[in-house]
Amino acid sequence: MYPPDFTYVRVNSVDEATKFLDSQDDARPLAGGQSLIPMLKLRVISPNYIVDLNPIKDLSYVRSGFNSTKIGALTRYYEVLKNDTIKINVPLLYQAVRLVGDMQVRNLGTIGGSVGNADPSSDVPTVLTALDAEIVLTSSSGSRSVKALDFFKGAFTTDVKKGELITEIVLPNLEGYYTTYKKVVRRAGDYALVSLALAIKMKGRDIEDIRLAYAGVSDKPFRPIEVEKGAIGKSLDDSLIEDIVSKVSSQVNPPSDTRGSSWYRKEVMKVITRKALKEVMG
Ligand SMILES: Cc1cc2nc3c(=O)[nH]c(=O)nc-3n(C[C@H](O)[C@H](O)[C@H](O)COP(=O)(O)OP(=O)(O)OC[C@H]3O[C@@H](n4cnc5c(N)ncnc54)[C@H](O)[C@@H]3O)c2cc1C
Structure with a gap:
């Protein structure tokens, strides 16, 4: 797989990079190249200019x-x-x-x-x-x-x-928070089928603050703000966990693709949410 033709531009400063990007309609910055190069090779994109940021x-x-x-x-x-x-x-x-x-x-x-x-x-x-x-x-x-x-x-x-x-x-810097990242993948080293980033602050058994964000269930990171607000001030027990699990999963309609079906993604979402919150209870 060969990328389409493009002009390679090396820049040495942010100023140089932004001026160049501003002057061209079809220029893409290159950082680690781990996503950009495959996208070029697969011809998903074909920019005229690749602006290499690595010298900065x-x-x-x-x-x-x-x-x-x-x-x-x-x-x-x-x-x-x-x-x-x-x-x-x-x-x-x-x-x-x-x-x-x-x-x-x-x-x-x-x-x-x-x-x-x-x-x-x-x-x-x-x-x-x-x-x-x-x-x-x-x-x-x-x-x-x-x-x-x-x-x-x-x-x-x-x-x-x-x-x-x-x-x-x-x-x-979230002081006094417990955090955990739960990620389910089909193969080691793969993108998430579904993942959850949880940050939670407890006051005794009550939730003082909670943030939940998911990958793989929407077209962008999903943050169920209303569910979070509803949980603040409540005691973290099995019944609240089941309430949160049911509410977050009912708010999404995940895509079906080669990694997993929409139904399966929702099930994974429930499992990792329950697991993460039970960990906090423990
Ligand atoms: C085998 C494999 C497995 C992977 N597994 C995972 C995984 O498990 N989880 C995961 O999250 N990711 C995974 N990735 C993706 C990886 O995290 C990429 O490194 C990341 O998505 C892109 O970072 P990069 O520095 O390589 O950016 P690049 O590929 O260089 O650029 C990516 C995009 O961002 C733009 N860009 C880059 N820098 C800037 C900037 N400073 N300002 C504006 N735009 C910019 C580029 O123009 C391009 O559109 C995987 C990639 C591979 C190849």
Whole structure:
């Protein structure tokens, strides 16, 4: 499989990249290439220009502050995994990134690339949606931040506008939360059939805050906000768990594809929701 012809452009700074992206109608940034190169080879896309971001070294970083952790868009999965402050401040991201693809994918794939790709079965967008993370977009006229919930518009569709580059992800440091990432795959190293990112804060046996986000059940990460609101202040017991399980699964109509049928995805969604919440009870 050969990609269609394109012009390869190497850029050395965010400024250079955004100016070029702004000047062309059909240019695509290249980060780790783990999704872009297969899409080119399969001729799903055929852009005129591929803009290689890899020389921009200052887009790769993890900066930990008091309230939030900032991750540069070009930070690779393996860099996230070896960063101790992420393990402490944003354990949910660590738990999910451990399960992305295989070692080769984690060595090259980037956080910004996963966000830009917006595959509805991917792991990082689901975590960002659960955590209310912000995605920083930079263009030649400045920067803006978009909440993950507003950023993912549909399958492979985001809020990135012409001439914009994803430059940073800002994740809140959730203090006192229990987090877990549950992912069911058909084969080791595969995308999620269904996955759940859960962050929950308890006060004794009562739920003080809860965030649930799912991959693989919709055309973008699914966050059942109303179900979350209904659970806050209630005691976490078997009957509440069954109530949450039934409500979240009744709100989705997952796709049927080669990984699994719509019915099966819903069943998996119920099982992992129940399992994650029982873990919290335990
Ligand atoms: C075998 C295999 C298994 C995989 N398994 C999983 C899995 O289990 N879970 C999972 O979540 N993912 C999985 N992936 C996908 C992987 O996570 C990709 O690395 C990721 O989707 C894209 O990251 P990338 O850095 O390679 O981006 P690229 O492939 O370079 O780019 C992806 C898209 O994002 C755009 N883009 C990249 N950077 C930016 C930027 N800074 N600003 C704006 N747009 C940008 C590109 O133009 C392109 O459209 C798998 C991939 C492979 C090949």
